[in-house]
Amino acid sequence: MSDLQIRIKQAVAKAAVEQIRSGMVLGLGSGSTAALMIEALGEKLRQGQLENVTAVPTSFQSQVLASRLGIPLVDLNHVEAIDLAIDGADEVDPGFQLIKGGGACHVQEKLVASAAHRFVVVVDASKLVDRLNLDFLLPMEVLPGAWALVRRRLQSMGVECELRIAQRKAGPVVTDQGNLVLDARFPGGIGDGAALERQLNSIPGVVENGLFVNLADQVLVGEATEQGIHVRTLARPDGP
Incomplete structure (x- = not known):
């Protein structure tokens, strides 16, 4: 910086x-x-x-x-x-x-x-x-036992999605709650954040997403x- x-x-x-x-x-x-x-x-x-x-x-x-x-x-x-x-x-x-x-x-x-x-x-x-998610990926906190399931569900929706890997430790990033993070890019970015927020949080295994x-x-x-x-x-x- x-x-x-x-x-x-x-x-x-x-x-x-x-x-x-x-x-x-x-x-x-x-x-x-x-x-x-x-x-x-x-x-x-x-x-x-x-x-x-x-x-x-x-x-x-x-x-x-x-x-x-x-x-x-x-x-x-x-x-x-x-x-x-x-x-x-x-x-x-x-x-x-x-x-x-x-x-x-x-x-x-x-x-x-x-x-x-x-x-x-x-x-x-x-x-x-001007529009969310064209550059910065949307994080989603997911249960450790469900990250692959959630990723497949998102990919079936045409969403690019990857497990966040730690930079200075072996393995994935682990949140303060002990969960994992998927980072996603939605086609064309995000317009109606409220509708997408509800949709994402309805997927079993998703704890919360980064849309505010x-x-x-x-x-x-x-x-x-x-x-x-x-x-x-x-x-x-x-x-x-």
Whole structure:
């Protein structure tokens, strides 16, 4: 990651943290931009600019980082609701449909986002696309004993689909829930995310997919221009 990319991600992460208020229950996302957001939150807590904040992590990664920074954590089962969830995305289309799951954390990320009163997405401009899935594959978390069955079912629908293999260990990627991940490309990309989400989750063996539909309330976009690094705010087309 270049120094410019890091500074863009830091800018958008800090912009998101400005929305946090003392006493909130937060959802802490996963990934590189979310990690910078967690670091900025930890600094505000350390300086006393925020207090009485508790957070629900969306992955082991965010849990470890938040713990190291002294951010109080709570299990999702022990909160009635989340005031604000902040997370990144792998792709965002004009209708605020998202693809998430590049880090294989999308099951817990979707649970936290769906429990939040507000869900704010933090991305750099490269994540904005006209249509989902033309470039980034759609992840699906599947039961270990059913991955081949699910893959055959998807292939029968004309979908390109492969088991995600780990980069620095032998064998497949294993999620925090102990499941596997299939990455899929749909012919022509993804338009009606809501219909596809229902269809995929009806396949036996699929735990959850990486389509986030009707969840994001706001997207913060970091970008570099001739005038410097700026954060642009996008509101959901149909209004929150």
